[in-house]
Amino acid sequence: MARITASVYTSHVPAIGVAVDQGKQNEPYWQPLFAGYEFSKQWMQDNTPDVVFLVYNDHATNFSLDLIPTFALGCADSFExxxxGWGPRxxxxxxxxxxxxxHIAQSVIQQDFDLTLCNRMVVDHGLTVPLSLLCGNPPMPGGRWPFQVIPLHVNVVQYPVPSGARCLALGQAIRKAVESFDGDLDVQIWGTGGMSHQLQGARAGLINRQWDNAWLDRMVADPQACAATPHIDYVREAGSEGIELVMWLIARGAMADLAPPASGKVAAPRVRHRFYHVPASNTAVGHLILEND
Structure with a gap:
């Protein structure tokens, strides 16, 4: 059967993609950030999956205020x-x-999650920046990413947005779906976005190191409590864009220790790498790699 072997979590700041594309990784501003991903790039080479199920949010490239799906699954064979605004990366x-x-669509919808199915999507920095951070940019022309990708867009832009509890439960449903697929596939699930940041208004530039790191602690050790965090806490403590962290809970929900029924017999996932850095274009950058025990 297919199996989820690990989950990866990272911010998807657009300026990071620009820095990679322009070869600025060793400049003094950027070097500390990219150093935090060196372990991860080697880990990816050593643990290359067949498929990455990548949870992110679209930034008005596929969806606008005219059409706002809560969960949209990319079902196409390729994504441009x-x-x-500055040309494709x-x-x-x-x-x-x-x-x-x-298969995931069939299984998850039968588990009572309503998905929007997308047979054509383009992918923006929410998806491409995590790929660049973990894999580097493949040489062009003719380069390829080292695995196939299934994108899942989550609405974290226009309220109402899904609750943390709903996202955690969706991750559990995705795990069940993957494990029922009749094929030998190594699958990783990635949660992207966050951490604390606000891009507009009187609190623009807000960073809350203490809250971010406490949230990471809880997500690893007590994800159900983390999923109970109300939306207002994200906005107050982590800024208006801090709500992106609910997408990490989808990836966390897919780990083995949360597979229902909760028997308490499966150990919590191993933390293979943890990294936190500020600033990156007025944003706190968080990163985790968790492996199933």
């Missing part, structure tokens, strides 16, 4: 790089896995 097309995506 979006033009976010110099990256290869992202290859999908339509067979697994269709």
């Amino acid at each position: 790089i979006a033009d976010e 110099p990256l290869p097309t992202v290859q999908g896995h339509p067979e697994l995506a269709a």
Whole structure:
């Protein structure tokens, strides 16, 4: 059967992608941030999956205030790089896995989650920056990403947005779906976005190191309590864009220790790497790699 072997969590700051594309990784401002991903890049080479199920939020490239799906699953066989106003990033097309995506859609919808199914999507920095951070940019032309990708867009832009508890439960449903797929696939699930940041208003530039790190502690050790965090806490403590962290809970929900029924017999996942850094374009950057025991 297919199996989820690990979960990866990272911020998806657009300026990080620009820094990679322009070769600025060793500049004094950027070097400390990219140093925090050196372990992860080697870990990815040593643990390359067949498929990455990548949870992110679209930034008005596929969806606008005219159409706001809460959860939108990319079911296409490929996903072109979006033009976010400065031309598409110099990256290869992202290859999908339509067979697994269709199976996940069938299973998750039968578990009473309403998904929007997308047979055509473009992917913006929410998805491409995590790929660059963990894999580097493949050489162009002719480069390829080292695995296939199934994108899941989550609405964290326009309220109402899904609760942390709903996101954690969706991760559990995704795990069940993956494990029922009739194929030998190594799957990782990635949660992206966050951490504390606010891009507008009187609190623009807000960073809350203490809250961010306490949230990471809880997400690893007590994800149910973390999922109970009300939306107002994210806004007050982590800024208006801190709500992106609910997407990390989808990835956390897919780990083995939360597979229902909760028997208490499965150990918590191993923390293979943890990194936190500020600032990166007025944003706190968080990063985790968790492996199933």
